[in-house]
Amino acid sequence: MEQSFSSILTYSIQAIAILLIIFNILRRNEKKVGWGSLSPLLALLGMAVSFEFGNYIFGDQLLSFLGLPAWSNADNTGFHYTIFLSSIFFIPSLIIGYKNPKAFGAKIGKWVSSIYLFMIIIPALFFIIS
Template sequence: MLKQDYNKVGLGSISLLLFIFGILFSVSFGNRESYGDNILRFIGLSPWSNGDTGFHYTIFYSLIFYLPALILGYKFKNDLWAKLGRTLSLITIILILLSLFFVAV
């Protein structure tokens, strides 16, 4: 039997893709607003708590991408890019929770 020296593309590989979607959803690039802000406005939700200022809800909606990325990365850890997606998602989730804690205190 041959030993496989490389990881296969599988469900764990989606972890990195979900992380990238989460970044695109929550982060503004240049002087443009994030894609998440545009999507939320399109479906009739406000991305900010006070018009265009205040608490930015989009960062918390991005958890819809980060949490499944983390779960898939752990569940299918031997797949290609699963470890990278898992690690980046975990770091991002921790940063979001820390920022929520410091805003609340």
């Protein structure tokens, strides 16, 4: 019970810090909000799908809701299909960020998506090779 409260407190503090950073950036914003502004939102969705919040992984729950397995093996081992689900958000985020670079947030969305896609592709290649 105490560990759960600690986790919730940690995530709450992180969320507040992120919101304060976003509000500070928006206040100093000189760029226009446009299609490229969807890039960081899609990147955040991709991250939310792939992160583990205690014992809860949103992507696993979403796949379960759709009637799909989250892992390639029945005992939660093997290949984790949640990376494909997060890629559904990261790939459009990357494309939108590149196509609309002058919009507010496009650059950060493009970079975050690039980093995460790189971190997804490398382990997937190792899994396929082994």
